[in-house]
Amino acid sequence: MSGSGFRYIGRPWGRVDGPGKTTGETRYADDLILPRMLYGKLLRSHLPHARIVRMDVSRARAMPGVHAVITGDDLPVKFGIMPSSQDEEALCRDKVRYVGDPIAAVAAVDEETAERACEAIEVQYEPLPAIMSIEEALREGTVRVQEYGDGPLPNVHKNVSLEFGDVAGGFADAEYVREDVFFFQGNTHLPMEQHSAVAYYDSTGRLTLWSSTQTPHYVHRALSKVLGLPMGRIRVVATPVGGGFGGKSDPFSHEICAAKLAMVTGRPVKITLTREEVFYAHRGRHPVLMWIRTGVRRDGRITACHVKSFLDGGAYGSYGIATTYYTGALQTVTYRIPAYKFEGVRVWTNKPPCGPKRGHGTPQPRFALEVHLDKLAEDLGLDPVTIRLVNATEPFTRTVTHLRITTNGLRECLDRVVEASGFRQKHGRLPFGRGVGLAASTYLSGAGLPIYWNDMPHSEVQLRVDRGGGVTVSCGAIDIGQGSDSVLAGIVAEVLGLDPQEISLVTADTDLTPIDLGSYSSRVTFMAGNAALQAARKMRDLLVAAVSTHLEVDPDDLVVGDHRIHPAGAPARGVSFQEAAGLAEALFGTLVTVGSYRPPHLAGPYKGSGVGPSPAYSFTAAVVEVRVDPETGEVRVERVWIAHDIGRPINETLVVGQIEGSVYMALGEALMEEQVFRKGLHKIPSMLEYKSPTVLEMPPVETILVITDDPEGPFGAKEAGQGPLLPVIPAVANAVYDAVGVRIDEVPITPDKVLAALEQKAKGGEGRRGPAGVPAFPFRAPIKVEPPPGWSVPWRSPAPASGGVGVPDGVPLPGDARGGPGGR
């Protein structure tokens, strides 16, 4: 894996925050206890849909130990993560839209008093009918969950339709056409750490918020908007996040309320959610109903594909517009689809809002596509490997949807995972009750566009070297467990000849660090990594220049080695890193360099093209082997083989950890996890009843890293945090079919569904569990988009062997008029 002459890059090493995390030193948000701190609690609606007729907080306010009670009238400005979905109130004023919607907040001397005060708040509701499913939302003609939306029905949030190339012609060219319907139930992130925020408003009128957030920058913006304070008077510090997975990527009510309560009381206020409240905060996986129709030639080549998705958005927008597009965005990056139509609709329901969970809007359609391909293969008499290889996209091509692909290790991933698992020897050949399934996938290495469109960098790093040889990296990136601190330290250490543990890190603090947009869309290694690489190279150049002057050796003849800068082949003649720092400071003054990264312009020429572009895509293939008990319907995963095109790992330990964690999370979603409701109430808002895999359910995982050395990634790196989740879910479904011959076209694949399908099959039925069809819905007329000219022809030959150094000079990048990282 290594062997490239790197000291750390590509090798396994322990994360830099490991010692703190294993000794209890690491301070998460709820570990912060400030002098005079008060404790806050939110009063939440117990009804799924109701008008607030009257609210009386006087009794709560009068209780001893209660310092403040606020309601929606104190925070009237709406907010939301997407510019076009500013639909949330920190505290509802007129109406509640799900069980758990916050309506009042209390600050008191301790949690217990705050809780009692919440109970003393009198609320009179006028209940409204609750809309609890996609079908109900599309049927309901009068009751509205939200006051806005795309129409034409009252509970439609977003209604999109895109058509690329000649879809009718593609289907006409097909020798075989198949249609399938799938459902992916919603599920939630279930981070071990409950969300927590501590706010303090000091006597100079400056607000500080410490919060377990993946997106301090967007929290910063929301606080400024809702509280009416300029951003310059607000400091947001993201504390180490105890599990995010997308669930801490929105600005939340409790963050805004903690801030407001701190302003009202003049004392620090902490609000930590209970585990039950975390289920209401949610923003997890959307339930999605899907229809897919694909035309193929007899050899399996796809001629056209048409996808429809129906998303259950819950009560608010959150990231939902992006999620809607994501359900149609990445199919064409994995497979060469010459004509493609996507229709998507997101509906409002009276449930906690859905948002981004690991894979954001793409695991659901990935499940549909990969199971659908398996069925197509069987219909055509092809094996599951062949149909994927026949259609796999190529490196350095574009898609019919105008997405630019750089490195692409999909074929190698498929080959290696098939080989390692013995798929060909096992598929269709194992005894009844045992089976294997295959699937492949694609994910982004960072969204190509920021949430608020602008031309500024997405990630910035400031690097300082002091005369004692100390190195400090400042960056807005927040470590949510994925290892962003280690990525920053590893890249800087590699360039400067140091060890990652020697690098001081200042991260995710809007006062102290230049921006990083946040830990979402698998963007940090690629973007913050490139910014760090740029800053480190500038610093290296300063140090080398100073040593060159001092030693009277040409800078080109100097190398940065292990803690020394010296003439090539003569370490003893050089100077130590610390001496070099002193020489450089004497020559140049304060040693500070900066780096920044902005992706090239990659969006296609159509509305909706902002979702999907990425500077590089990861590719993954997985084989899952299962044992299905036909008596109980229980599916036991025996082993998983997964090959992931990582570009190049910055830290192999962390990459393998991300892949194993993704496999785990996928298995939970595939087999047991579901966010489900009964009469408006969450059925199972506890860790006991919301089933997630324990160590006993986790099978062995064989991970294969495919190195493709992306020319634009830092040291060639691409993402690892989300992509590996994607193929595992459909691979489980395909393996269940291989094992017992029934198709469970609905996630999670629970024992009752397997049994029902087996019983149906025994009675001569088709042996399938899943939705029968999709509702008739008037999607808008499609935006018709011409494919980019020559889209499937490689626009350059594969990556140079030396690649992985950011954008190489002189290589024209399609669609990029502005040059490479940093843009300066």
Next chain:
Amino acid sequence: MKVPLTLRVNGEAYDLLVPVHKTLLEVLREDLGLTGTKHGCELGECGTCTVLVDGEPVLSCLTLPVEVQGREITTVEGLGRRGELHPLQAAFVELGAAQCGYCTPGMLLAAKALLDRNPAPARAEIAAWLAGNLCRCTGYLKILEAVELAAARMRARSTPGGAK
């Protein structure tokens, strides 16, 4: 009602006056400042708040301090010796068994209790022992490997001539 009590935590004695219904988890975090002990559910469902009482793993969110007076309580802060990581901590760092790190203190203490009674557990025993501790990041595999690595190193140290 507040009760006076003395707790022995990580070898130190603490005299306290706390509400009788306050949990051990709350007292450790809020009264003793030992925030290394985390909470995931406060209902005994996730194992995150695991501490050792006389070497036995207990869920501190379901334990009242009055129940554990006079007994030796170990939290993650008491796991390593001054300036030196416990072999379990070192192995967790080295192999990436901690990602977000939030379940880690509970996981480490549960694992320590296992290794104290069985220095050479098979993988299935480790898994059975840790089945009450949830982790959402790692997929557990690195945790199992880290416990095995730590166990091997501890055995090598305790065997005469076995240390490197």
